[in-house]
Amino acid sequence: MKSDLQKIHTQNLDLFYGDTQALKDVSISLEEKKVTAFIGPSGCGKSTFLKTLNRMNDLVDNVKISGKVFLDNLNIYEKYDIVELRKRVGMVFQKPNPFPMSIYDNIAYGPRVHGIKSKSILNEIVEKSLKNAALWDEVKDRLKQNALGLSGGQQQRLCIARVLAVEPEVVLMDEPTSALDPLSTLKIEDLINELKKNYTIIIVTHNMQQAGRISDKTAFFLLGEIVEYGSTDKIFSVPEDKRTEDYITGRFG
Amino acid sequence: MSTRIKDRLLYIIICAISFITLGILVWIMAYIITKGLPYISWEFLTTDYRGDREGILPSIVTTLYLIIISLSISTPIGIGTAIYLVEYSKPGKTIDVIRFAIVTLAGIPSIIYGLFGYMFFVIALNYGNSFLAGGMTISIMVLPTIIRTTEEALKAVPKSFREGSLALGATKLTTIIKIVLPSAIPGILAAIILSIGRIVGETAVLIFTLGTATGFPTSIMDSARTLSVHLYMLAKEGLSFEQAFATATVLLIITAFINFISSKIALNIKRFAMGSKN
Amino acid sequence: MQLNITKDMLNKKNLKKIGKKVFEKIVENIFLLFACISVICVALIIFYIFTKGSPAIFKIGLGHFLFGTKWAPTQGIYGILPMIVGSIYGTIGAVIVGTTIGLFTAIFMAEISPPWMVKIFRPAIQLLAGIPSVIYGFFGLLVIVPIIHKFYGGGGNSLLAVIIILSIMILPTLISISEISLRSVPKEYKEGSLALGATHIQTIFKVMIPAAKSGILTSIVLAAGRAMGETMAVILVAGNSPIMPTSLISRVRTLTANVAFEMSYASGLHREALFATGVVLFIFIMILNIVLNFIIKKAGASVK
Numbered sequence: 001m002k003s004d005l006q007k008i009h010t011q012n013l014d015l016f017y018g019d020t021q022a023l024k025d026v027s028i029s030l031e032e033k034k035v036t037a038f039i040g041p042s043g044c045g046k047s048t049f050l051k052t053l054n055r056m057n058d059l060v061d062n063v064k065i066s067g068k069v070f071l072d073n074l075n076i077y078e079k080y081d082i083v084e085l086r087k088r089v090g091m092v093f094q095k096p097n098p099f100p101m102s103i104y105d106n107i108a109y110g111p112r113v114h115g116i117k118s119k120s121i122l123n124e125i126v127e128k129s130l131k132n133a134a135l136w137d138e139v140k141d142r143l144k145q146n147a148l149g150l151s152g153g154q155q156q157r158l159c160i161a162r163v164l165a166v167e168p169e170v171v172l173m174d175e176p177t178s179a180l181d182p183l184s185t186l187k188i189e190d191l192i193n194e195l196k197k198n199y200t201i202i203i204v205t206h207n208m209q210q211a212g213r214i215s216d217k218t219a220f221f222l223l224g225e226i227v228e229y230g231s232t233d234k235i236f237s238v239p240e241d242k243r244t245e246d247y248i249t250g251r252f253g
Numbered sequence: 254m255s256t257r258i259k260d261r262l263l264y265i266i267i268c269a270i271s272f273i274t275l276g277i278l279v280w281i282m283a284y285i286i287t288k289g290l291p292y293i294s295w296e297f298l299t300t301d302y303r304g305d306r307e308g309i310l311p312s313i314v315t316t317l318y319l320i321i322i323s324l325s326i327s328t329p330i331g332i333g334t335a336i337y338l339v340e341y342s343k344p345g346k347t348i349d350v351i352r353f354a355i356v357t358l359a360g361i362p363s364i365i366y367g368l369f370g371y372m373f374f375v376i377a378l379n380y381g382n383s384f385l386a387g388g389m390t391i392s393i394m395v396l397p398t399i400i401r402t403t404e405e406a407l408k409a410v411p412k413s414f415r416e417g418s419l420a421l422g423a424t425k426l427t428t429i430i431k432i433v434l435p436s437a438i439p440g441i442l443a444a445i446i447l448s449i450g451r452i453v454g455e456t457a458v459l460i461f462t463l464g465t466a467t468g469f470p471t472s473i474m475d476s477a478r479t480l481s482v483h484l485y486m487l488a489k490e491g492l493s494f495e496q497a498f499a500t501a502t503v504l505l506i507i508t509a510f511i512n513f514i515s516s517k518i519a520l521n522i523k524r525f526a527m528g529s530k531n
Numbered sequence: 532m533q534l535n536i537t538k539d540m541l542n543k544k545n546l547k548k549i550g551k552k553v554f555e556k557i558v559e560n561i562f563l564l565f566a567c568i569s570v571i572c573v574a575l576i577i578f579y580i581f582t583k584g585s586p587a588i589f590k591i592g593l594g595h596f597l598f599g600t601k602w603a604p605t606q607g608i609y610g611i612l613p614m615i616v617g618s619i620y621g622t623i624g625a626v627i628v629g630t631t632i633g634l635f636t637a638i639f640m641a642e643i644s645p646p647w648m649v650k651i652f653r654p655a656i657q658l659l660a661g662i663p664s665v666i667y668g669f670f671g672l673l674v675i676v677p678i679i680h681k682f683y684g685g686g687g688n689s690l691l692a693v694i695i696i697l698s699i700m701i702l703p704t705l706i707s708i709s710e711i712s713l714r715s716v717p718k719e720y721k722e723g724s725l726a727l728g729a730t731h732i733q734t735i736f737k738v739m740i741p742a743a744k745s746g747i748l749t750s751i752v753l754a755a756g757r758a759m760g761e762t763m764a765v766i767l768v769a770g771n772s773p774i775m776p777t778s779l780i781s782r783v784r785t786l787t788a789n790v791a792f793e794m795s796y797a798s799g800l801h802r803e804a805l806f807a808t809g810v811v812l813f814i815f816i817m818i819l820n821i822v823l824n825f826i827i828k829k830a831g832a833s834v835k
Contacts, residue, residue: 056416083422084422086420087421099414099417099432100414110422113418113421113427114422117480163421166422255732256733260730260732260733263736264643267636267638267643268643270631270632270636274633274652275651281670283668309685329565330568334565337562351567354570355569355819360816360823361576361816362756362760362812363760364760364790364791365812368709369576369582371794372580372583393572397569400569425556436755453663454663456664457762457787457791481665484665485763488668488767494673497669504663508663512654
């Protein structure tokens with residue numbers, strides 16, 4: 001494996017919610033500036049795994065994690081400041097979650113939190129982030145309006161822009177289109193294709209076609225374990241594992 | 254056949270009793286306001302209560318002072334407690350004790366608060382009958398109201414707001430101050446309004462702690478009487494029912510106004526909660 | 532070389548980060564401190580009421596104090612049984628009258644009335660809850676007491692007046708909580724009963740009220756606490772004679788009235804006896820609180 005390309009890798013990651021084991025011995029290497037998709041049936045641990053990558057699981061009571069997660073070869077569960085980590089590894093949630101404030105303030109929130117006060121720099125960041133999220137043209141005349149007034153698809157792109165505004169290196173996406181209509185979904189997928197030039201993107205999806213359309217590599221999760229991991233083309237055409245084949249061809253899940 | 258008659262009868266009883274409930278309210282309001290309104294004059298509202306002057310201005314001022322003093326003590330403590338309970342606390346002994354204390358405070362009747370305030374603030378700490386003693390006692394009394402209402406407001410802030418902010422690298426405190434509290438402002442306002450209502454209506458606590466002096470208060474160590482206490486003294490002394498009716502009318506109008514505001518805020522909260530669902 | 536620079540930078544950054552973390556921790560502890568104030572207050576209240584109140588009980592003797600039927604401070608006789616009985620009669624009477632009216636009103640609001648009428652009822656009941664207790668007392672003094680005097684004589688200051696005023700005052704508590712619990716009865720229960728051919732009224736009394744039982748019970752206990760603790764309204768209509776009530780039109784004195792009525796001029800053992808009355812009242816209220824906790828816990832368990 002070419003290690004210069006690897007952005008995040010995990011070693012023997014186990015995760016327990018109380019007594020139930022949600023992740024079993026997960027070791028994987030995720031490549032820089034690629035789109036990696038996690039697929040698998042509900043409850044297979046793919047979202048849980050995604051959340052270990054920026055330590056959002058810390059918010060849940062009763063979680064025990066063992067094993068290692070490395071970002072650029074530093075263990076994020078040891079060496080890292082959690083704030084710094086989340087700045088570098090951004091996250092887009094299943095349901096769009098804009099804050100109840102203006103579009104502008106939503107985008108500027110992250111930079112402000114991290115200490116940027118200059119109005120002109122903030123303006124620049126807001127414009128750039130919205131452009132990168134392909135939302136600028138739709139909202140440039142109403143930046144001061146409440147973000148809750150946007151459509152679901154626009155809200156999700158706003159949330160993506162909000163993440164981009166803190167200039168992360170990795171963007172985690174937890175089923176970002178599952179709450180959206182097909183047209184909005186398509187827009188987000190185009191956006192992901194565009195974003196991978198600059199960002200490492202890891203996306204959890206229920207939608208097999210979506211994984212096929214947008215990802216370079218795919219990992220198939222089952223019962224907390226990675227069953228198979230490889231290039232998307234290969235996983236979808238000649239899967240090695242019988243269980244992967246069954247899932248992809250829709251025989252279960 | 255008989256079931257139908259029984260049903261009909263019960264139906265009529267239910268409706269009749271409900272209208273009796275409504276009737277009681279109308280009766281009380283109408284009785285007091287029709288008797289009191291004729292005696293309310295500009296002079297009544299703007300003069301003091303001394304010699305042949307029968308005004309209630311000192312009581313209005315006292316009520317306002319007491320509200321300000323009590324709330325400036327209890328609001329920060331109450332909001333801080335609610336933040337701790339909702340945002341920081343983990344299940345365990347500490348939290349059980351705190352919760353039990355809040356439930357107990359809410360259940361203590363005002364006469365006990367009065368007795369305590371008298372023993373502790375008035376006598377033991379030697380504050381005498383004063384705004385300081387009254388304000389402290391009232392702050393403890395309204396604390397559970399502020400804590401519970403603020404807690405509800407904080408809980409109503411969607412979890413996704415917090416996640417979104419934390420995922421952007423904001424610290425917990427930043428998230429609370431910039432995202433959670435602003436979203437909970439209507440609920441916190443409701444808590445404050447509810448407390449104002451309780452302070453305006455309180456009598457038993459204040460007779461023991463703030464006292465019943467009639468003049469204008471000039472310092473925090475002064476004794477004075479709020480509108481409710483004034484009404485109680487007038488009713489007990491039985492000297493002037495005209496003044497009592499007029500004072501009661503003013504109190505009722507203030508109560509109705511506070512109710513109106515708090516229901517307006519409640520409506521806003523509802524709208525906010527619904528708007529943030531998608 | 533390069534490694535050194537990054538290390539230096541990291542150190543500087545680390546210092547700032549540590550400062551931030553310490554600050555966060557400090558603020559969290561300030562919030563915890565605020566949360567502990569409630570605990571301190573409860574402890575102080577219990578401590579003061581009991582230490583100031585219990586000496587009198589020992590001086591007078593527990594039996595004489597609790598079961599003595601005569602209260603005559605000038606002769607040094609301190610029996611509070613009349614007040615205990617007065618408080619209990621007043622509370623029970625108010626709960627019976629109030630619950631009957633309150634429950635029917637709640638049924639009306641939750642099940643029978645058209646929505647536009649609920650919009651009149653709800654603010655009206657909120658207003659009823661907001662009216663200061665001294666106004667209830669004043670109203671009782673000038674309206675209820677004369678009416679009772681007219682029909683039964685005896686001046687009108689009586690247990691009956693206390694019960695009437697208290698039952699009005701506890702109505703909002705009874706109505707709002709009962710209405711909420713009736714509304715949260717699952718629709719399936721109601722539909723199931725109606726589908727079996729039960730009438731609407733039958734469904735309300737046979738299915739919905741039993742299903743909302745714990746909420747209704749909660750409202751009753753809360754209301755009982757309010758009634759037992761009410762002071763000012765009661766003083767104005769009760770007559771306040773420290774004698775055993777023998778009928779609905781007897782003058783009564785409640786525990787709360789006993790404390791408030793004589794406090795301004797009492798001294799020595801007399802004053803201590805008033806504090807002791809506070810202890811007895813406090814214990815009654817705590818018992819109600821414990822019952823309430825029990826009901827809520829039980830309801831919570833049955834939901835699970």
